[in-house]
Amino acid sequence: MKNESLLRSMIKQHCPSCRSEKMFVSKAYNRKFNLMHHRCPNCNQALEPEPGFYTGAMYVSYGFQVAIIVGVILCAKIFAVNASVLWYIRWIAGIIMLLFPIIYRLSRSIWAHILIPFDN
Numbered sequence: 001m002k003n004e005s006l007l008r009s010m011i012k013q014h015c016p017s018c019r020s021e022k023m024f025v026s027k028a029y030n031r032k033f034n035l036m037h038h039r040c041p042n043c044n045q046a047l048e049p050e051p052g053f054y055t056g057a058m059y060v061s062y063g064f065q066v067a068i069i070v071g072v073i074l075c076a077k078i079f080a081v082n083a084s085v086l087w088y089i090r091w092i093a094g095i096i097m098l099l100f101p102i103i104y105r106l107s108r109s110i111w112a113h114i115l116i117p118f119d120n
């Protein structure tokens with residue numbers, strides 16, 4: 001897996017430095033979905049180099065959530081749903097809550113891949 005592409009590594013949530021080991025300890029839909037390895041088991045890269053490193057991942061997460069909001073609004077317009085504001089809130093909140101573990105992990109992965117350089 002040495003030649004894994006940047007996009008594939010981000011989506012599979014692999015270490016940004018070696019792109020071969022997973023950043024997270026368990027699977028997304030698990031009670032411990034947010035636990036990360038402190039260091040990569042393969043290359044020993046610190047996966048949280050400093051406290052608050054993943055604060056910026058909030059902006060990535062925000063981008064995903066805006067995309068979900070736009071997607072729900074577009075779907076309602078395309079399928080001509082005569083929807084109330086409450087309908088939008090329920091659908092958007094439901095989808096975001098359902099996808100929360102995936103959004104959380106993907107946002108951290110993207111953030112780490114932006115800031116930690118690839119070292120083959």
Ligand SMILES: [Zn+2]
Nearest residue numbers: 015018040043
């Ligand atoms: Zn690594």
